[in-house]
Amino acid sequence: MDNILILGNGVAGLTAGDTLRRLGYTGAITIVGDEKHATYSRPALSKAALAPGPEMELNFLPEATHGGTELLGRSATTVDPEARRVTLDDGTVLDYEGLVIATGTHARRFTDSEREYTLRSLDDATALRERLSSAPKVAIIGGGPLGMEVASGAIGLGCEVTLIHPGTPMEPHIGPQLAGILTEVALENGLDIVDDFVAAVAETPGGMCVRLSSGQEITADVVVSAAGDIPNDSWLADSGLLIDGRLIADERCRVRPEIVAAGDVVWQQGARGLRRTPIWTAAIEQAKTAAAALLQGDEAAPLSYHSYFWTDQWGMNLKVSGPIPDGSEEPLVVKGSLAERSAVLHWPGQGCAASLNMRMPIPRLHKLAASVPAEV
Known part of the structure; x- marks a missing residue:
């Protein structure tokens, strides 16, 4: 070849x-x-x-x-x-x-409107940064890692932000325990979370309108689509x-x-x-x-690797090694405290470990995820 x-x-x-x-x-x-x-x-x-x-x-x-x-x-x-x-x-x-x-x-989009933004490329990032610098009212569709990171940054820039997501944001990505903590912090920082599905999005003379499955309508100057x-x-x-x-x-x-x-x-x-x-x-x-x-x-060897995910939002840093914890097992607090939102966590039955607002080298996090209950 x-x-x-x-x-x-x-x-x-x-x-x-x-x-x-x-x-x-x-x-x-x-x-x-x-x-x-x-x-x-x-x-x-x-x-x-x-x-x-x-x-x-x-x-x-x-x-x-x-x-x-x-x-x-x-x-x-x-x-x-x-x-x-x-x-x-x-x-x-x-x-x-x-x-x-x-x-x-x-990025998945709902409209062709210039008031709907996505964040998938460098050009997307440049356009979004320029628009949010004037602190518009923002509706974010999707509560995954991207949606929550954008919400965190937009509120930091002085925007009024509503995030639309069915269920607890981030839960499919990091499990219910960790998602619950990040959602609490988001609410404390002023994020408005609406638990619903999006039925339609349309441009209006004054901005954008997001209509929900419940019939509620949310108006904003701009929409950021982070829905897959x-x-x-x-x-x-x-x-x-x-x-x-x-x-x-x-x-x-x-x-x-x-x-x-x-x-x-x-x-x-x-x-x-x-x-x-x-x-x-x-x-x-x-x-x-x-x-x-x-x-x-x-x-050639078949694909084999340690799954690893990280996010920075709301002043919090989270790293997760291994499969997504599904909530069937309470995590072991290996170090730190969940009450203080700074901890190393281990789900031994699921082969998962996480570092929340605590320094830990990635190789050690992988090792913990794969181990039986043990001290770090």
Whole structure:
């Protein structure tokens, strides 16, 4: 194999390219990215966009070591797997012997209004920061990590913020105990949380109106949609690579022997069924596995890694290692105090550990998650 094409210049694409070189691949590498910017930390966007200060401080990743040809500001429109050929949006045709699909996702939107903002790209972050600097009234749809981080930052900028989410914000991502703590802190900081589903969103002469399933209407100057993402896979519609509309890869991240996939775009079978894993650490580990599988085939090790998640919001830092605690087991307080909202927690029956507002190296957190009850 002497010609590998990587579609996607996020952390998955960059990691795949660097891993290929680390494994001894000496052939050509071409990377296509739809953004014109160098690779940056996407999870840090919400912090950079809404942090106080005159300038937005971005966290760009270290320069790639793969030495490949980068085609930025372009995206794939079609692929012919039999001919091993990809066509780009500017008409460029690229042949390949090996293909890495790491095209990521785009934010889910409710309208085409300029008053509806999302936060998925560097350009999104720039636009949102500029708009929130005037402290508008904000309605945020979605109480996952992104929605809560944006809410935290917006309130810090002086905005009046309503967050719309069915149930307890963050619970599907970090479990009921930790979600309850972050929600308490959010309320103490002035966040208005509405427990409901969104029925419709519309632009009005004075701003935006969010109509809820209950019939209640929430008005705001702007809406920030943080209600999930959509895989960037529409360009694969006629390729024969999708199964029931999904790009599905095996345990070595292979779609076909010469095509692998990594990052938010790909579905894999796991303990909880077929699902995507749109977190930073998953994208990196999938990319490493995918690169190895492209070169080594069945000799490559299957995907295996410690799941890891972190968030910064409301002056709190939270790191979680392992599966999401489901509430069936009370956590062991290994260090600190839940009452003081500063603790190291362990769910030994679920293989999970968390550090809440307490310094703890990530390797030690992983070790605790995998251990039987023990002291740190």
